[in-house]
Amino acid sequence: MITPLSLFIDSITFHYNKIKVFDKFSKFISFNNLLLIKGDIGSGKTTLLKLIYGYLKPKSGNIRLVLNDKEIGFDEKFFIHSNAVFNFVTGVIEDDLKLLGIDCSLFSPDIRKKYVYELSGGELKKLIIEISLSLNVKIILMDEPFDMLDDYEVNNLKKLIISSMSNRNKYFIIATHEDILDDISDQIIYL
Numbered sequence: 001m002i003t004p005l006s007l008f009i010d011s012i013t014f015h016y017n018k019i020k021v022f023d024k025f026s027k028f029i030s031f032n033n034l035l036l037i038k039g040d041i042g043s044g045k046t047t048l049l050k051l052i053y054g055y056l057k058p059k060s061g062n063i064r065l066v067l068n069d070k071e072i073g074f075d076e077k078f079f080i081h082s083n084a085v086f087n088f089v090t091g092v093i094e095d096d097l098k099l100l101g102i103d104c105s106l107f108s109p110d111i112r113k114k115y116v117y118e119l120s121g122g123e124l125k126k127l128i129i130e131i132s133l134s135l136n137v138k139i140i141l142m143d144e145p146f147d148m149l150d151d152y153e154v155n156n157l158k159k160l161i162i163s164s165m166s167n168r169n170k171y172f173i174i175a176t177h178e179d180i181l182d183d184i185s186d187q188i189i190y191l
């Protein structure tokens with residue numbers, strides 16, 4: 001049986017210079033597999049995801065993910081950017097796989113020998129999602145995962161998320177303006 005993951009957002013305030021995104025925002029949510037973050041354009045979905053991951057720090061308040069009474073560490077999470085190019089450090093896919101400590105043979109030479117710029121936006125997004133699933137991390141955070149994917153790929157990605165939730169015991173926190181995952185989510189934060 002899966003153990004619920006708890007997200008504690010305790011009175012956080014965050015702003016970019018003069019743009020205030022969160023003002024003493026609080027939320028406590030416990031979920032089994034999939035938490036969605038939804039809201040209008042510019043409502044703060046990406047910012048909240050980055051705060052949960054730890055890319056950004058709140059100016060005040062605090063934010064924690066807790067599993068089995070233990071706070072989740074930075075190395076137990078993986079963040080997938082809305083523009084997947086930002087997930088690749090070296091630009092050579094094989095070198096990035098090595099950096100992440102991934103067995104390169106899991107990926108075909110046709111893919112791993114390529115440079116990031118040789119893949120389309122959709123191909124790159126699929127690749128980074130496959131990479132994240134092969135990592136030994138519990139929690140995968142995704143920012144707008146369906147951008148740049150066609151209908152066929154959107155459905156494949158949904159199937160991949162469903163199978164990873166049940167077979168690999170992964171937790172997903174996904175910021176999206178799409179409704180495609182609503183029916184399989186445990187909880188939704190609306191901003």
Ligand SMILES: Nc1ncnc2c1ncn2[C@@H]1O[C@H](COP(=O)(O)OP(=O)(O)OP(=O)(O)O)[C@@H](O)[C@H]1O
Nearest residue numbers: 016019021039040041042043044045046047048177
């Ligand atoms: N690096 C930044 N510097 C300044 N302002 C920013 C920065 N990033 C985001 N913002 C502003 O913060 C607010 C929230 O942005 P955020 O990207 O979190 O929203 P979002 O809900 O993810 O938007 P979208 O649906 O368009 O992806 C917006 O008003 C945006 O203009």
